[in-house]
Amino acid sequence: MAAPKKVEQITNMDADFAQWFTDVVTRAELISYSGAKGFFVLRPYGYAIWENIQNFLDRRFKDYGHENVSMPLLIPESLLQKEKDHVEGFAPECAWVTFGGGEELEERLCIRPTSETLFCDHWAQTVHSWRDLPKLYNQWCSVLRWEKTTRPFLRHREFLWQEGHTLHATEEEAIAETERMLEVYAETYTTQLAMPVIRGLKTDKEKFAGAERTYTIESMMHDGKALQACTSHYFGDGFARAFNITFTDKNNQQSYPFQTSWGLSTRSIGGLIMTHGDDNGLVLPPRVAPVQVVVIPVAAHKPGVLDAANELWQRLKNAGIRTKVDDSDNSPGWKFSEHEMRGVPLRIELGPRDIEASKCVAVRRVDGEKVEIPLTELEARIPALLDEIHDLMYAKALKHLNENIFTATTLDETRDIITTRGGFIKTMWCGDAACEVRMKDDAGVSSRCIPFEQEHIADTCPVCGKSADKMVVWGVAY
Amino acid sequence: MAAPKKVEQITNMDADFAQWFTDVVTRAELISYSGAKGFFVLRPYGYAIWENIQNFLDRRFKDYGHENVSMPLLIPESLLQKEKDHVEGFAPECAWVTFGGGEELEERLCIRPTSETLFCDHWAQTVHSWRDLPKLYNQWCSVLRWEKTTRPFLRHREFLWQEGHTLHATEEEAIAETERMLEVYAETYTTQLAMPVIRGLKTDKEKFAGAERTYTIESMMHDGKALQACTSHYFGDGFARAFNITFTDKNNQQSYPFQTSWGLSTRSIGGLIMTHGDDNGLVLPPRVAPVQVVVIPVAAHKPGVLDAANELWQRLKNAGIRTKVDDSDNSPGWKFSEHEMRGVPLRIELGPRDIEASKCVAVRRVDGEKVEIPLTELEARIPALLDEIHDLMYAKALKHLNENIFTATTLDETRDIITTRGGFIKTMWCGDAACEVRMKDDAGVSSRCIPFEQEHIADTCPVCGKSADKMVVWGVAY
Numbered sequence: 001m002a003a004p005k006k007v008e009q010i011t012n013m014d015a016d017f018a019q020w021f022t023d024v025v026t027r028a029e030l031i032s033y034s035g036a037k038g039f040f041v042l043r044p045y046g047y048a049i050w051e052n053i054q055n056f057l058d059r060r061f062k063d064y065g066h067e068n069v070s071m072p073l074l075i076p077e078s079l080l081q082k083e084k085d086h087v088e089g090f091a092p093e094c095a096w097v098t099f100g101g102g103e104e105l106e107e108r109l110c111i112r113p114t115s116e117t118l119f120c121d122h123w124a125q126t127v128h129s130w131r132d133l134p135k136l137y138n139q140w141c142s143v144l145r146w147e148k149t150t151r152p153f154l155r156h157r158e159f160l161w162q163e164g165h166t167l168h169a170t171e172e173e174a175i176a177e178t179e180r181m182l183e184v185y186a187e188t189y190t191t192q193l194a195m196p197v198i199r200g201l202k203t204d205k206e207k208f209a210g211a212e213r214t215y216t217i218e219s220m221m222h223d224g225k226a227l228q229a230c231t232s233h234y235f236g237d238g239f240a241r242a243f244n245i246t247f248t249d250k251n252n253q254q255s256y257p258f259q260t261s262w263g264l265s266t267r268s269i270g271g272l273i274m275t276h277g278d279d280n281g282l283v284l285p286p287r288v289a290p291v292q293v294v295v296i297p298v299a300a301h302k303p304g305v306l307d308a309a310n311e312l313w314q315r316l317k318n319a320g321i322r323t324k325v326d327d328s329d330n331s332p333g334w335k336f337s338e339h340e341m342r343g344v345p346l347r348i349e350l351g352p353r354d355i356e357a358s359k360c361v362a363v364r365r366v367d368g369e370k371v372e373i374p375l376t377e378l379e380a381r382i383p384a385l386l387d388e389i390h391d392l393m394y395a396k397a398l399k400h401l402n403e404n405i406f407t408a409t410t411l412d413e414t415r416d417i418i419t420t421r422g423g424f425i426k427t428m429w430c431g432d433a434a435c436e437v438r439m440k441d442d443a444g445v446s447s448r449c450i451p452f453e454q455e456h457i458a459d460t461c462p463v464c465g466k467s468a469d470k471m472v473v474w475g476v477a478y
Numbered sequence: 479m480a481a482p483k484k485v486e487q488i489t490n491m492d493a494d495f496a497q498w499f500t501d502v503v504t505r506a507e508l509i510s511y512s513g514a515k516g517f518f519v520l521r522p523y524g525y526a527i528w529e530n531i532q533n534f535l536d537r538r539f540k541d542y543g544h545e546n547v548s549m550p551l552l553i554p555e556s557l558l559q560k561e562k563d564h565v566e567g568f569a570p571e572c573a574w575v576t577f578g579g580g581e582e583l584e585e586r587l588c589i590r591p592t593s594e595t596l597f598c599d600h601w602a603q604t605v606h607s608w609r610d611l612p613k614l615y616n617q618w619c620s621v622l623r624w625e626k627t628t629r630p631f632l633r634h635r636e637f638l639w640q641e642g643h644t645l646h647a648t649e650e651e652a653i654a655e656t657e658r659m660l661e662v663y664a665e666t667y668t669t670q671l672a673m674p675v676i677r678g679l680k681t682d683k684e685k686f687a688g689a690e691r692t693y694t695i696e697s698m699m700h701d702g703k704a705l706q707a708c709t710s711h712y713f714g715d716g717f718a719r720a721f722n723i724t725f726t727d728k729n730n731q732q733s734y735p736f737q738t739s740w741g742l743s744t745r746s747i748g749g750l751i752m753t754h755g756d757d758n759g760l761v762l763p764p765r766v767a768p769v770q771v772v773v774i775p776v777a778a779h780k781p782g783v784l785d786a787a788n789e790l791w792q793r794l795k796n797a798g799i800r801t802k803v804d805d806s807d808n809s810p811g812w813k814f815s816e817h818e819m820r821g822v823p824l825r826i827e828l829g830p831r832d833i834e835a836s837k838c839v840a841v842r843r844v845d846g847e848k849v850e851i852p853l854t855e856l857e858a859r860i861p862a863l864l865d866e867i868h869d870l871m872y873a874k875a876l877k878h879l880n881e882n883i884f885t886a887t888t889l890d891e892t893r894d895i896i897t898t899r900g901g902f903i904k905t906m907w908c909g910d911a912a913c914e915v916r917m918k919d920d921a922g923v924s925s926r927c928i929p930f931e932q933e934h935i936a937d938t939c940p941v942c943g944k945s946a947d948k949m950v951v952w953g954v955a956y
Contacts, residue, residue, distance in 0.1 A: 032600065034550045035557050036587060041600050044545035044615070051546060067522035068529060072512045073551075073589070073620060073636050074573075079513050092580055095552075097589065099574040100635075101624030109514060111551070111575065111589075122510065122519050137522070141620075142551060146579030157578075158551050 010341065013279050017223045018151075024273060025152045028282050028342045038150035038157030042266070045342070048290035049269050050160060054140065056192050056287075057162060057264065060184050066136040066164060071118040073141075074109040079117050083242040086116060089209020093145040095157075111144040116210065116235075116261055119165040120243035123257075127167065129248045133257060134177075135167040153270030154227075154478050161265035167257045169249065171236070174258035175213075178234040181262040182215045185230045188264070193272045194285040194393040195219050196401050197229060198424075198473060200449030205433050208261075212236040218448040218473065220401045221274035224422030226448050226475035229271055232262035270478075275397050276366075282343025283365055285393055286386040293323045293362075293382060294344045296335050298351030300327065308355045312348065312378065319379045321386070340365060345389050346382070366392050405473075409458045414474065415443040424448065424475045428468035430461035438463050445474035488819065491757050495701045496629075502751060503630045506760050506820045516628035516635030520744070523820070526768035527747050528638060532618065534670050534765075535640060535742065538662050544614040544642060549596040551619075552587040557595050561720040564594060567687020571623040573635075589622040594688065594713075594739055597643040598721035601735075605645065607726045611735060612655075613645040631748030632705075632956050639743035645735045647727065649714070652736035653691075656712040659740040660693045663708045666742070671750045672763040672871040673697050674879050675707060676902075676951060678927030683911050686739075690714040696926040696951065698879045699752035702900030704926050704953035707749055710740035748956075753875050754844075760821025761843055763871055764864040770800045771840075771860060772822045774813050776829030778805065786833045790826065790856065797857045799864070818843060823867050824860070844870050883951075887936045892952065893921040902926065902953045906946035908939035916941050923952035 010027060011019040025031045030046030042050065058068075074097060081087045094110040112118065123135060142160050150156055164181060168174040182199060189195045197217045207214035211233040219229045237256035240246070249255045276283040286292050293316055297309040309325050316323040324344075326335050332349075339347055347363045354360050362371045362382070366389055373381045404423030408414040414425050425445060429435065436447055454471050461468040488505060489497040503509045508524030520528065536546075552575060559565045568591045575587040590596065601613060620638050628634055642659060646652040660677060667673045675695045685692035689711040697707045715734035718724070727733045754761040764770050771794055775787040787803050794801040802822075804813050810827075817825055825841045832838050840849045840860070844867055851859045882901030886892040892903050903923060907913060914925055917940075932949050939946040 032603065034596070035554050035599055036550055036552050039550035039552060041550065041596075042548035044547055047547050048545070050548075067526070069522055069525050070520035070528075070620075070638060072514055072517035072519065073622070074514050074517060076513050094578075095575050095587075096577040097573050098576045099586075100572075101626065102570055108577075109573075118512070118519075121513055125510065142548075144551070148579065160548060 010279065010281055013222065013277070020277070020279075021274060022152065024277055024281050030269070031152045036157075038147060040152055040156055040158075042160070045290055046269065049284070049288050050266055052288040052290070053188070053192065053264075053268060054162070057184070057188060058140075060187070061138050061162075061164065064136070064180065064184070066138045066166075069137050069139050070141070071112075071115050071122070071139055073112060075112055075117055076107050076109055078107065079121055080110050082117060082120075083210050083239055086210035086239075090114065090145075093147070095144050095146055112141075113143055113145045114261075114263075115139070115143075115163055116165065116239060117243075120239050120245060120259075123167055124243050124245045127245055127247050127257065130169050130250050133167060133169045133247060134173065135165075136177075137166065138162055138164040153266060153273070156266075159265050159267065161263050163261060163263045166260045167240075167245070168259070169247070169255070169257060171258050174260050175234055178213070178215060178232045178260045178262065181260070182217065182232040185217055185232070185262070185264055189217060189219065189229060189268070190394065192285065192287045193268060193275075194390050194397060195229070195272060195275050196394065196398040198449065198451055200451040200473065202231070202449055203433070203436055203447045203472070205436055206447055208233045210235060210238060212238065216449050218475075219271055219275065220404060220424060220475075221271070221478065222277065222400070223274070224404050224424075224475075226424065226477040227267070227271045227274070228448070228477060229268060230262070230264040233260060235259040235261070276393055277343070280337075281341030283393070284343035284345055286345040286389050289343065289345050290322060291324045291342075291344050292321050292386055293346045293348055294339045295323065295325045295348045295350060296332055296339070297325070297327060298332050298349055298354075302352045304355060305350065305352060309350050312350060312360065312375070315378055316382060319383065321382055346385060364389055364392075366396070407457050408462060410462045411439070411442055414439065414445065414462060418443060418445055418476065422476070424473050426455065426457060426471055426473055427462045428458045428460065429470050429472040430464055430466045430468040431470060432461070432464060432466075435461055435463035439474060443474075444476065446477055448473045448475050448477065488757065488759055491700065491755070498755070498757075499752060500630065502755055502759050508747070509630045514635075516625060518630055518634055518636075520638070523768055524747065527762070527766050528744055530766040530768070531666065531670065531742075531746060532640070535662070535666055536618075538665070539616050539640075539642065542614070542658065542662070544616045544644075547615050547617050548619070549590075549593050549600070549617055551590060553590055553595055555586050555588060557599055558588050560595060560598075561688050561717055564688035564717075568592065568623075571625065573622050573624050590619075591621055591623045592739075592741070593617065593619075593621075593641055594643065594717060595721075597739075598717050598723060598737075601645055602721050602723045605723055605725050605735065608647050608728050611645060611647045611725060612651065613643075614655075615644065616640055616642040631744055631751070634744075637743050637745065639741050641739060641741045644738045645718075645723070646737070647725070647733070647735060649736050652738050653712055656691070656693060656710045656738045656740065659738070660695065660710040663695055663710070663740070663742055667695060667697065667707060667746070668872065670763065670765045671746065671753075672765075672868050672875060673707070673750060673753050674872065674876040676927065676929055678929040678951065680709070680927055681911070681914055681925045681950070683914055684925055686711045688713060688716060690716065694927050696953075697749055697753065698882060698902060698953075699749070699956070700755065700878070701752070702882050702902075702953075704902065704955045705745070705749045705752070706926070706955060707746060708740070708742040711738060713737040713739070754871055755821070758815075759819030761871070762821035762823055764823040764867050767821065767823050768800060769802045769820075769822050770864055771802075771824045771826055772817045773801065773803045773826045773828060774810055774817070775803070775805060776810050776827055776832075780830045782833060783828065783830060787828050790828060790838065790853070793856055794860060797861065799860055824863060842867055842870075844874070885935050886940060888940045889917070889920055892917065892923065892940060896921060896923055896954065900954070902951050904933065904935060904949055904951055905940045906936045906938065907948050907950040908942055908944045908946040909948060910939070910942060910944075913939055913941035917952060921952075922954065924955055926951045926953050926955065
């Protein structure tokens, strides 16, 4: 027999947050490195989190009338070039296919970094009348962006996402869609991933290549840095004009339709890890955890213990709870650490004395709190406990956000806060891109967004001193 | 107002089956062509069929303990070359990425034509002990094969599929897995797509590049041609040796594990179209049809008709039936033809007189049969009718298969049957690849499989006249 496995050490968060993150994602078997730089393998435990996020989002998309489609992986260079801002933004990150079937291609093909051009090309062929609108499409796929530095979940050369693309007869309808989908994302983050969010508009400098407006959700990681959690773009009719998509409106006039796109990726998994994790490893939000409850038989060799554990598993499974029994021959102590490291929200310990007393002990991953549960009340108590854990995790993350968001009225103050305390900084902003650049150069922060919830912090821009009526949130971003 | 739409003409099946197929897939809006040759757009109505197939398969995979993962899109050339037969088979069809991020790559990367090499590379890093086995993995993705001639659904340069990859401690276990997954596929075809299947083993000439054995499901299309519906491969330990995947077995010995892979693609949608379609268009099997029931209000302007149609829709939706009301301003006649062309299994007509009599008329797409249904019995009768339609479609396809499968004992007879009647031909075979090649050269048929259900047709091979103990099914394949 092989020696019992040891739970491998994880670097202390405060000592080296980046190394902590890498330790956690690899040791919890979420991800592993592949032979091609910047490309990762999503292992079963990591992919299952993505599947749970997918299930929630896909249902919401369909509730709102969206339909799934599949667009080609490759974009001919001439197609990518049709919208100028868009190609300028993405060309430097493209991967190019130049040979196929043993022959050099006449026109090189880009692996999609995003699919606006493909949807436009399709709509130019298929949209003719107001009866054909709106088009509410989504696709689940991977995209490629040739990043120089890569990190698991946060920056891959290939990442999984969904990209929604919609086309509307009016500007109002398209803007409403852009905002609605941002709300769906906010709902996903708060109700599924237990992450508080800041909703807002990107500045022109930070918006998506080709967009008129980019809405964003920004979230704060444990180290105070910002993660752009997802975005929703309003394109106006710019792409429609570039791709010559027209339709006959109700007044029999030829018009250009208005367009949106919005995406959420596996980056969200990086976000939840860096929001909730601790020195013992992952802490998974119950609604997306692949295993919500792990049952650990104590003194499993004693008669009846394993049977009782399996019965408990069956009952929880029937109640729709993702449950696992760890009946391996490792010690209970090893199992406690291992499933703690893997972030399982609830551990149930069940030994001969528990069985005799017709109860079990449930231990919450988030705070270690132990709860005795009569076995008769299992189906009612466990789902309630999981909801409690979700709420606790959300509250904890919200407290962290609120404690690490500061206000400043000068450039010096901004620099001082970011270097001594980190976190997010709220300031006024005059709207001038030059001031935004100086914030980056002199204080080391980038604009995260112009939040929907505005506050009046001062009358003037902290950089140029001119009058300013917008509040911006700044931070150091992943 | 625009003039009412006309249902576009579809080419007659018997006049030109290939053109009929193209007409159907484009006019029913399953698919459309893209700017890159051989790449297609799966439109909502086509993709929804795929989603229904996915849902069934994914549940079955998980029932059998498989876990979903995501492997990289790109394979470094050196990795692809590790298993010799495999690279020989796939290299001619590879698409190569040679530039990324504005720079020429040091090593070119192939877009995955299939992912055996990627799974092996991952397992070489992660499998160490018998405790790590079996690995039962699956991924949903697209793959690229640079085909010269392409056709919607049947032969794409990029196609969607699932690829299962498993690794086992013993040969017996791996072979059992290969056979089990073929059965899951057979179940999918028969119970979901209403398609009869022939299960069997591929000859060495026709097996997958690198496999020891390839199991296949072959099905017969309306024109008598064969479609390879899906395959399941047993690799022995060939890949494990090439990629140096080893594990410590229970006796503390270093061993090579045994491997399988199996895939089913969007080709299956081409198969169901060419099995069930008719001169009026698509005929969709109810269990994968995106819309199972379309409700068409008759005299919709009369008071109460639209409300009654919507109530009917709500009741069927609550009963878990995918239902749509066509309340567009097109004529009922146009709607009948349009939804017939789109293959909706059941059409419900509902007019003022029906409402008064508290009934509706359901019309079966497969045979035009009309059934009166009391509105009170809707929730019981409609699911039963959909099951009946499924059974009818299966029986019809099975009859067609049985009527077009012939036996032959000589090469001349084989050639004669295939040129005059088409279909499948069963003959004995000595096992010599040279005889298989002559069947192709002289009779124009390829071996489809050596069926599991063997018959004794003759004592000798129809080509060489030597003793033969295997029965092979031959045909002209898509």
